[in-house]
Amino acid sequence: QKEVEQDPGPLSVPEGAIVSLNCTYSNSAFQYFMWYRQYSRKGPELLMYTYSSGNKEDGRFTAQVDKSSKYISLFIRDSQPSDSATYLCAMEAAQGGSEKLVFGKGTKLTVNP
Amino acid sequence: NAGVTQTPKFRVLKTGQSMTLLCAQDMNHEYMYWYRQDPGMGLRLIHYSVGEGTTAKGEVPDGYNVSRLKKQNFLLGLESAAPSQTSVYFCASSYVDEKLFFGSGTQLSVL
Numbered sequence: 602q603k604e605v606e607q608d609p610g611p612l613s614v615p616e617g618a619i620v621s622l623n624c625t626y627s628n629s630a631f632q633y634f635m636w637y638r639q640y641s642r643k644g645p646e647l648l649m650y651t652y653s654s655g656n657k658e659d660g661r662f663t664a665q666v667d668k669s670s671k672y673i674s675l676f677i678r679d680s681q682p683s684d685s686a687t688y689l690c691a692m693e694a695a696q697g698g699s700e701k702l703v704f705g706k707g708t709k710l711t712v713n714p
Numbered sequence: 715n716a717g718v719t720q721t722p723k724f725r726v727l728k729t730g731q732s733m734t735l736l737c738a739q740d741m742n743h744e745y746m747y748w749y750r751q752d753p754g755m756g757l758r759l760i761h762y763s764v765g766e767g768t769t770a771k772g773e774v775p776d777g778y779n780v781s782r783l784k785k786q787n788f789l790l791g792l793e794s795a796a797p798s799q800t801s802v803y804f805c806a807s808s809y810v811d812e813k814l815f816f817g818s819g820t821q822l823s824v825l
Contacts, residue, residue: 635813642818643818644718644804644806645804645814646815646816647813662768678723680822700745700747700764700770702759702814705756
């Protein structure tokens with residue numbers, strides 16, 4: 602079993618839809634959870650950062666972590682065509698350098714006008 | 715503010731040729747990383763550095779060498795390129811325990 606599993610999609614939604622992106626993981630030691638957004642032909646950029654369980658909201662984006670189920674989600678409300686990108690989840694067990702960061706394979710999202 | 719700059723952006727090599735990818739960051743970050751991204755494989759760490767003069771192996775280091783002679787630069791070398799090294803290469807940098815800042819990538823094809 603891979604440490605981090607992420608459905609690659611692709612996912613296509615109409616503008617204004619609520620989008621749910623998910624990752625599951627197997628390592629119970631993971632405590633730091635991130636979502637990166639990657640536009641076509643660009644490098645990933647950090648979108649959301651969450652420590653341990655719970656929710657974090659930033660504008661139209663909400664990151665949710667359920668450590669008991671080893672499941673994390675990213676919700677996008679009122680999705681826009683500019684949200685079209687590949688979304689990568691990432692996680693690590695403890696602080697001490699991001700060399701131990703484990704990435705999901707990414708979900709490609711298209712928001713249609 | 716340039717952030718993380720990678721050169722070149724595109725390169726085509728023949729099997730057995732060598733090349734060096736250059737990464738430069740202007741954020742005074744201690745940590746620097748080289749990743750490769752392949753379809754269906756996600757981002758995989760090749761090598762990383764926790765400071766000037768230091769390097770360490772990541773998940774997929776074979777066939778690559780790196781050097782960090784200056785804090786702002788991190789070089790990735792391929793001594794004898796193979797078709798399996800066809801990929802998109804990303805450099806990233808960070809402070810310790812902070813988010814990664816990525817460059818725009820280098821598309822490398824090995825024929």
